[in-house]
Amino acid sequence: MQQPTEGELAILSVLWRLGGATVREVNDRLNDDSDKPIGYTTTLKLMQLMADKGLVSRDTSSRSHVYTAIAGRERTQQGLLRRFVDATFGGSRTQLVLRALGESNATPDELAEIKRLIEELEKEENHA
Template sequence: MTAGVPSLPRPTEAELEILRVLWSRKECTVREVHEALRGGQSGYTTALKMLQVMHAKGLVLRDDSSRAHVYRAAISKERAQRWFLGDLVRRLFDGSSSQLVMQALGNDEASPAELKAIRNLLDELDREDS
């Protein structure tokens, strides 16, 4: 962990699946999360336990003012992406964002639309630096 950068709990793959549901729907009851996960194939009590654990870890917030508790993600998807990507760059790419980008573009063929979006972002960053 870098000084001054708060650590976020690392969600498991199953927790990320629940966070994706919450990010897309803003807030959900346990039943709604349960039904969204693989069409309700996982057990209701499993969804409940996962949400309780995630609440204890600080990954979700819970409104228990009504009978059916309502959960929402504790951080936005964008903030989580920025933090995890920054952590990845620090730990795996020695703090070099350009190494990450070169590796990503070298491993996968970007579509013309993605390359255009990358060029536009680079142009925008150049304008900001000028």
């Protein structure tokens, strides 16, 4: 599965949230969040290209085609994360985490959740 570009990722994010959506719906969502408005045909074109690449499927049975993400969210995030860590932190996920936590405004709950995960990982270590 090919990695999405930044524009494609924005569209995938909407599809992950909505499940399935028309170009109109996606384009509206994109323009809700966004500063600079994106033209309808721009979104359409991008989604057509994504269909060609296999990132999304589409149901063309009604006039307004309904698109659905094929690319999985976790898998896609993992792939992008790998690229980013390689380029920016020399491949060290730990460095990334340290930098991310260092300036995050993580809430106590979030910190607790991360700590819990770490403790689980440590348990796995011990079992191995």
